[in-house]
């Protein structure tokens with residue numbers, strides 16, 4: 001069985017590729033830049049742009065009946081090309097925002113994008129699975145430059161509690177949906193196994209590094225003023241709404257166990273796996 005993996009050079013995709021290989025599948029990986037892909041030798045790497053049907057010819061889909069779909073802007077082009085070439089089974093990386101569980105999700109940047117992609121996938125095939133992760137632990141890498149330089153992290157809503165999910169758990173859930181028929185027609189929420197306050201998240205990274213990480217609480221207004229030039233306003237609004245709400249209603253953990261049977265990776269495990277991202281000047 002050859003499985004087509006899009007987003008294969010990304011955080012989720014790389015671990016999905018190695019998981020599928022370890023489980024005996026053949027893998028074809030799609031990337032815009034094959035020369036930079038740096039994937040295992042066993043992977044067949046093909047060039048293509050998810051948003052450009054002109055780059056998605058028969059060589060991408062020959063011999064493929066299932067694919068992991070990365071939700072890039074314009075991915076509708078890929079879904080159309082894939083189903084047009086007979087790829088029936090699609091596992092889509094979406095977002096928990098698309099479940100619209102909270103008022104804050106309705107109309108958020110993430111909900112609008114991921115719901116639209118979900119709609120395209122579910123009308124294009126009857127053999128789909130949707131993975132809906134909540135906040136990625138990798139979002140905490142946005143603190144890496146402060147931590148590397150020793151500058152204090154300045155963040156709002158330090159008492160709010162989220163359950164960040166390790167990218168390996170998302171990848172292993174995706175592998176399960178591609179290798180078994182157990183989750184056809186399911187939209188699967190995925191989070192880390194524990195809700196931790198933002199202060200506890202910083203402390204967890206500090207523990208993995210074996211040193212203090214200074215942290216200063218600032219107001220949401222200060223955060224908007226300081227970070228607004230790096231974060232587009234629709235994303236800023238989504239983040240502030242999420243942290244605000246999770247002050248009083250912490251994330252309810254929905255770990256990967258329901259899909260893989262294994263415990264979800266803790267934030268401490270994530271921090272240990274990413275120590276190098278926070279080390280060095």
Ligand SMILES: NC(=O)c1ccc[n+]([C@@H]2O[C@H](COP(=O)([O-])OP(=O)(O)OC[C@H]3O[C@@H](n4cnc5c(N)ncnc54)[C@H](OP(=O)(O)O)[C@@H]3O)[C@@H](O)[C@H]2O)c1
Pocket residue numbers: 006007008009010011012013030031032033048049050051070071072073093094095096132133134135136138139
């Ligand atoms: N951050 C969160 O909290 C969160 C929560 C829920 C869902 N999500 C979803 O998860 C995604 C991030 O996943 P990740 O961390 O694995 O991604 P990532 O590390 O940022 O990697 C992005 C991947 O997408 C591929 N890609 C992007 N545009 C493409 C295009 N037009 N054609 C072909 N390939 C394209 C890239 O491939 P090449 O560059 O090699 O072509 C790369 O492999 C987000 O974009 C969002 O949709 C995120």
